[in-house]
Amino acid sequence: MGKPTTKDLARAAGVSLATVDRVLNRRAGVRAVTIERVNRAIRDIGFVRNLSAANLARGREYRLLFVLPDRDDQFLRLVQSAIAEANRSLAHERVTVNVVHVSATDPHLITDELDRLSGDLLDGIAIMAPETPQVRDAVSRLNARGIAVVAFASAQPNAEVAQYVGIDNEAAGRTVAQLMGRFTGAVAGRVLALTETMQSRDSQERRHGFDTVMARFAPRLKVQPSLESHGDPERTRRILNAALSSARPIAGIYLMSHDVQTALETIEQAGLARHTTIIGHELTPNTRERLSDGRMDAVIAQDVRHMVRSSIRILRARADGLETI
Numbered sequence: 001m002g003k004p005t006t007k008d009l010a011r012a013a014g015v016s017l018a019t020v021d022r023v024l025n026r027r028a029g030v031r032a033v034t035i036e037r038v039n040r041a042i043r044d045i046g047f048v049r050n051l052s053a054a055n056l057a058r059g060r061e062y063r064l065l066f067v068l069p070d071r072d073d074q075f076l077r078l079v080q081s082a083i084a085e086a087n088r089s090l091a092h093e094r095v096t097v098n099v100v101h102v103s104a105t106d107p108h109l110i111t112d113e114l115d116r117l118s119g120d121l122l123d124g125i126a127i128m129a130p131e132t133p134q135v136r137d138a139v140s141r142l143n144a145r146g147i148a149v150v151a152f153a154s155a156q157p158n159a160e161v162a163q164y165v166g167i168d169n170e171a172a173g174r175t176v177a178q179l180m181g182r183f184t185g186a187v188a189g190r191v192l193a194l195t196e197t198m199q200s201r202d203s204q205e206r207r208h209g210f211d212t213v214m215a216r217f218a219p220r221l222k223v224q225p226s227l228e229s230h231g232d233p234e235r236t237r238r239i240l241n242a243a244l245s246s247a248r249p250i251a252g253i254y255l256m257s258h259d260v261q262t263a264l265e266t267i268e269q270a271g272l273a274r275h276t277t278i279i280g281h282e283l284t285p286n287t288r289e290r291l292s293d294g295r296m297d298a299v300i301a302q303d304v305r306h307m308v309r310s311s312i313r314i315l316r317a318r319a320d321g322l323e324t325i
Helices: 006-013 017-024 032-045 051-057 074-093 107-115 133-144 169-183 201-217 233-244 261-269 285-293 304-319
Strands: 062-069 095-102 124-127 148-152 163-165 189-195 221-223 250-255 277-281 298-300
Touching: 006 017, 006 032, 017 032, 062 074, 062 107, 062 304, 074 095, 074 304, 095 107, 095 304, 107 133, 124 133, 124 304, 133 148, 148 304, 163 304, 169 201, 169 250, 169 277, 169 298, 189 201, 189 233, 201 221, 221 250, 233 261, 250 261, 261 277, 261 285, 285 298
Parallel strands: 062 095, 062 124, 124 148, 148 163, 189 221, 189 250, 250 277, 277 298
Antiparallel strands: none
C-alpha cells in the first residue's frame, strides 16, 4: 500500500482538497474545528507531507547564514568548503547558505554583527562563537525577530538556540585524558593545556572532562592551568616558549582548540614533538601530516560535512515549523 496522499487526507477528514491545502500551508480562513479535524486525520492515516515538492510548487526559498570566526585556519576552511558543497547540492531545493565572519574574541563586535541581521532576509543562522552574556542576549533578539539559531561546533547552553550541532566536548576531553594516561606510560611530569579562549564552551567542557579523568586515573601527571592564545600567533609562541622552557619535565600537551598550527610549530622548534605526548582536535591537513609521521599522537575528529548538513536540516525544519529528531 502506498503512502497516503492529500486526496486520502481530504477523504479521511471529510473536507475538500482546497481546505486541506489551506490547513497544510497555514492559510487563513479555516475554522479551528476544521483544522483539528484535518490534523486528527493526519495522525490517523499516517500522512507525511512531501515538503520538498510543496516548497518547490509555491516557490519557497530558504535563506540561511553561517556566522564564523574571522580567522583563516584549516578547520574553518574545511567548514567553508562543506558549506560551498551544501550550496551546490541543495540549489535545486532553493536553499541558499551564506557566510559572514565576526570577531573571534570580542563579544561586542559579535553582537553588533548579529544585531544587524534581519528576519525579513533570513530564515536561520548557525553560529560559532564564544559563549558570553552579550552573545546570549543577541541570540534572544534574533529569536524575537523570527530567526532560528543553531549553535555550531561550540554550544550556547544559556542562549535560546534551536539545537547544538557538534561533538560531546566533555566526552572528548575524557577520551583525551584516557589516551594521555596510556600514551605517557609510567612517566611523571607536567601536562600543558592550550586553547584559544576559555570563554568558549567547547574549551570549558573539554577541560572539565579532561581534568575529571586525569585526576582520578593519572595523578602522576600534573595538569597545568589553561594557556590562552586569544588567536594571536605571537602570543601563542610567547606563552608556549615560556611554559616549555621550565626545568620541570613536560610529559604531555593537550591542544584544545582547532587552530593549532602555530602551537605545533613552536613545540617542534623546541625539539619536543617526538618526545612528548601531543593530542589535539580536528583532522586537518596539518594534523593529518603530523599523525602520519609521529609528531602527534592522536586527534579527536568531527565530521564537518555532517555538521554543516545537520545544521541546515535543523534550520529548514524550524523555518517550516517542524520538529527534528
